[in-house]
Amino acid sequence: MSWFHTRSTENMDEIERRDDDALIALSQVVKRFKNAAGEYTVLKGIDLTIREREFVSIVGRSGSGKSTLLNMITGIDHPTSGMVRVDGAYLHQMDEGAMAVWRGKHMGIVFQFFQLLPMLTLLENVMLPMDFCDMYAPEEREKRALELLKMVDLQGLEHKYPPAVSGGQQQSAAVARALANDPPILIADEPTGNLDSRTAERVLEIFEEQVAAGKTVLMVTHDDGLARRAARKLVISDGEIIGSENGSRGKLHAAEAGRAA
């Protein structure tokens, strides 16, 4: 089965119908940026579906469009054209305020450089998303944050500040924060890009544990070895998905597999 659709022969209705059970569905997503030198197309009509409980990795070189693609799925940026549906919601039809709350409840996002608030303890950082989205009773939030920090092996460091712990520990705390509101989807943009290989391995293990626990994980990386740990690896190049590989036992489909169908 191909995960890709031929843009010229399928209409939106067919894609809609086929992707009904998809947790994340992108159809014909185009993103153009304008700068002084003219117009530049970063995403050239992306069709993509991701199902519940899938662990999907996206690999590609710097500038291939992978971060832009993630920004389309998280709603951080808007497509020039095309449709993005995540967990039943048409993301880009929401206004910014509604999207922020929706995102806070449905997605946890992990970044390469952690992006923890430096002047708050790890515990306070993990409690923040619950405070913002008003999830869980106020008296339960600390208990839940402590449990999440324990789950990512940070017991005993809860009251430390981010700059006083290692990069790997900061990233583990960022994963705990991403899970604060128990979102069904975890999205990670180069989560191991700034970590040594042993620490990177631990972060990957945590993602695998989350998939086993029912989460859907989407990870962008340029580390092919880590990407192969996912159930499905997508290759993006020059704004297009040019290949898909199933797990470490899978085989890279021919670049045109989807389009030739």
Place this chain on the structure above:
Amino acid sequence: MRDVTKAYHTAAGDFYALKGINLTASRGELLGVIGKSGAGKTTLVNMITGVDRLTGGEVRVGGVSVHDLDENSLALWRGRNLGVIYQSFQLMPNLTLLDNVLLPMDFCGLYRGRASIERAYALLESVGLGEHVNKLPAAISGGQQQRVAIARALANDPPVLVADEPTGRLDSLTAEMIFSIFEELVRQGKTIVMVTHDRALAKRMSRVVELTDGQITGEWNRETA
């Protein structure tokens, strides 16, 4: 800083990241700290901000002995008196630029309600981001994110800014823009301690100390350089 030491306990024994630092910065000074990776620069920043505890010595900022404060008083004192800027920006990803700048005001209570929102707008305007206030950090460039981090650091109008490699992940043109904001802030009376390994930028600071293996091994004044 007086006789400041910081030891980390490791399996191989105690490791001293700082070995007796004596350092002063005057009001309105732009003090640079240079040194190689591993020299103790970030540890030194952590001692000034109090996000990590020292092993020996004393750190005084604006007359307050930082490490004598308990955790709660320290957090409040820090929020009102220090603005801290990091290499990787560390903005809250799911909050707009405006909300990121509002956060320190919400925590410290110095500016509230409408006054805090107007102040956040004005700060973002002052770093050239007035048109982007409702964007999320991931939707803007690294240089723009660092400018938001500066606006956030200024939220409670602290007298002192501490910056740990603030231009380390920026191209030279963007680094220049960030540094010129620092120069302007010093003209306005702020005191800035900036860690960097960019020697060209360091030359433009009023005073620079060099850190090697946890000790100060050199000092230059711009006047004497």
